[in-house]
Amino acid sequence: TRHPLQPPYPHPYRFLLNEPHKCRDRTPFLVLLVVTEPGDTVGRNVIRQTWGNESSVPGVSILRLFLVGVHPVFGPALRSVLEEESLLHHDIIQQDFFDTYNNLTLKTLMGMEWVSKHCPNASYVMKADRDVFLNLGYLVRRFLTKPKKNFMTGYVYRNTGPLRSKAYKWYVPREIYPNNTYPPYCGGPGYVLSADLAPKIYGVAQILPVINMEDSFVGICLHALGVGVTGSPWGVFNMYRIEYEKCRFSRLVMVHHFQPQELLKIWPHFQEAKVMCHR
Numbered sequence: 720t721r722h723p724l725q726p727p728y729p730h731p732y733r734f735l736l737n738e739p740h741k742c743r744d745r746t747p748f749l750v751l752l753v754v755t756e757p758g759d760t761v762g763r764n765v766i767r768q769t770w771g772n773e774s775s776v777p778g779v780s781i782l783r784l785f786l787v788g789v790h791p792v793f794g795p796a797l798r799s800v801l802e803e804e805s806l807l808h809h810d811i812i813q814q815d816f817f818d819t820y821n822n823l824t825l826k827t828l829m830g831m832e833w834v835s836k837h838c839p840n841a842s843y844v845m846k847a848d849r850d851v852f853l854n855l856g857y858l859v860r861r862f863l864t865k866p867k868k869n870f871m872t873g874y875v876y877r878n879t880g881p882l883r884s885k886a887y888k889w890y891v892p893r894e895i896y897p898n899n900t901y902p903p904y905c906g907g908p909g910y911v912l913s914a915d916l917a918p919k920i921y922g923v924a925q926i927l928p929v930i931n932m933e934d935s936f937v938g939i940c941l942h943a944l945g946v947g948v949t950g951s952p953w954g955v956f957n958m959y960r961i962e963y964e965k966c967r968f969s970r971l972v973m974v975h976h977f978q979p980q981e982l983l984k985i986w987p988h989f990q991e992a993k994v995m996c997h998r
């Protein structure tokens with residue numbers, strides 16, 4: 720029997736919203752998968768105008784998709800709103816699982832499934848949460864210069880283990896994951912992988928017990944595949960908030976804990992970094 724916090728998987732989840740032809744006429748360099756909640760139209764609009772802008776890195780083809788599930792209460796009410804937003808922007812994919820914290824792994828797997836089936840020739844995939852600051856230009860210039868296989872990077876956690884207290888949002892019961900440690904993995908707010916890993920992760924997830932922490936689960940998939948993660952230099956992927964500073968932010972990839980309103984405020988100023996900051 721399944722523990723209530725364990726996401727039901729595999730299960731033939733259906734795409735309620737899909738963009739199957741996005742890679743028919745172009746091969747993106749980077750597929751950016753952004754986790755948002757179904758009702759978060761405001762957050763998505765801010766991301767479209769800031770770090771999620773597909774033309775923000777000159778000469779680099781970026782494809783942005785928002786990953787959503789079904790709101791557990793307002794699912795039916797949000798349906799037409801989401802459909803309208805989807806028609807306007809063509810950047811939302813949705814499957815028919817409940818959009819809850821403990822189901823986040825299903826969103827990541829939906830993203831891996833989409834890349835495997837609809838965009839297998841992309842070079843890289845980045846998964847990001849909505850509450851981050853991202854500098855894709857620096858990521859591409861500094862870390863994605865050569866074609867890579869079996870490559871994943873981000874803020875790497877090593878020798879950590881599941882939290883066994885129910886008091887935590889990150890509680891993982893033994894019934895879901897018995898080991899005391901996780902294999903090395905990249906922190907969920909923002910990580911990058913070579914796109915060849917997407918079908919491998921999606922494939923191995925069909926046979927592994929899925930756990931409710933999406934980032935640790937991707938680490939478990941890589942462990943099963945015999946693939947290691949690559950650490951990043953200190954300060955490039957930041958799991959804690961750091962205050963905005965133009966030139967410092969021009970030399971990092973990700974900062975966790977940025978809300979949409981702040982992003983809107985700093986983004987125009989950050990654009991000046993391209994000419995103002997030494998690299």
Ligand SMILES: *[C@@H]1O[C@H](CO)[C@@H](O)[C@H](O)[C@H]1NC(C)=O
Binds near residue numbers: 768774
């Ligand atoms: C995205 O960036 C381009 C180039 O800087 C700009 O022209 C465009 O208006 C931006 N799009 C949005 C939605 O902000």
Ligand SMILES: *[C@@H]1O[C@H](CO)[C@@H](O)[C@H](O)[C@H]1NC(C)=O
Binds near residue numbers: 815
């Ligand atoms: C995850 O989604 C499935 C399918 O919609 C649902 O049955 C399950 O209750 C959800 N799990 C959690 C922990 O919300």
Ligand SMILES: *[C@@H]1O[C@H](CO)[C@@H](O)[C@H](O)[C@H]1NC(C)=O
Binds near residue numbers: 742746837838840
């Ligand atoms: C991916 O590349 C292969 C080999 O070049 C090609 O046959 C295939 O049509 C491409 N697929 C897509 C979806 O672009």
Ligand SMILES: *[C@@H]1O[C@H](CO)[C@@H](O)[C@H](O)[C@H]1NC(C)=O
Binds near residue numbers: 898900901902939942
């Ligand atoms: C869990 O522990 C077992 C026994 O030590 C080990 O064989 C297995 O590789 C571990 N799994 C992970 C995902 O680390």
